[in-house]
Amino acid sequence: MDLGSSIRRRRKPLARDSRARGSAEKSSRAKSSRALGKAARLVIAIAAAGLISGYVVATRMLFPPGAPPPSLQGVPDLAGRAFGSAAAMLADSGLSVARVDSVHHPVIAAGTVIGQSPLPGWTALPGAGVRVTLSVGPEIGAVPDVTRLLAGRATRVLQSSGFMVEVDTIESEAAAGRVLLIEPEPGTELALPGAVRLEVSLGPPTLPIPDLSGMWLDEAIAVLDILGLVVSEFDMRYSILNVDRVFAQHPVPYTQVEAGTAVRLTVGQAMVREP
Secondary structure (H helix, E strand, O other), rough: OOOOHHHHHHHHHHHHHHHHHHHHHHHHHHHHHHHHHHHHHHHHHHHHHHHHHHHHHHHHHHOOOOOOOOEEEEEOOOOOOOHHHHHHHHOOOEEEEEEEEEEEEOOOOOOEEEEOOOOOOOOEEEOEEEEEEEEOOOOOOOOOOOOOHHHHHHHHHHHHOEEEEEEEEOOOOOOOOOEEEOOOOOOEEEEEOEEEEEEEEEOEEEEEEOOOOOOOHHHHHHHHHHOEEEEEEEEEEEOOOOEEEEEEEOOOOOOOOOOOOOOEEEEEEEEEOOO
8 A cells, every 4th residue: 555645545534624613613603793793783772762762751751841932022112102102002012111200301291201111122021011201391490589689699599490591781870780680570480491581780881081181160060061970179279371270180081980970170270479
């Protein structure tokens, strides 16, 4: 018997057994892998189902969603409307009047809306209140009697009472600064700030004393009389050049004086020669 052929015959069965065992192991591993994949998918499906069930229970049973918020309402512009009209407009907008304040206004009539809070264009919840400010019209004041006061103090009294003051001045026999006239007359009621006019004395009219130097005495007296001035007295003094003529006066020329002012004249007198 050939030894080489005998060895080859023995190796062939061994190789076939080894290949059979390898195929069986591969098949076993494939089956195990498919089983593990099915198990993993099953676990994932169960976990997902649990999460979904928990979310549904939490959102529907344990923590249900609240009611949806109501729609906001726009606040209308109430300025210039009468109170009744403003209240009706708020009601039509789903709002209400929360509080009413009132203030004096020099121009806007009483009962008219001049302010609001919230402001126009803002939004508010349905049924919310809007604060409204109404005009009660102008404040009324009576003109005080300031005829016994000087102009400065009279003006301050009127201004502190809420009036606007206009001052006109005129010449009069009353002392300077005295109030002569009030328009409108004291006690008249005006809407503040009302205008009041005062007529204030500048005092008696004045005029400048003319220069009487060099005039004859009779001539100087006539000029003063025409101007409403009087000669209080005249002094006679010896003079060579101004005999019977005025050469001094008091008050001095061009001084501003009132009518009736007395003027003292100094007149020249001829020197008497001894026999």
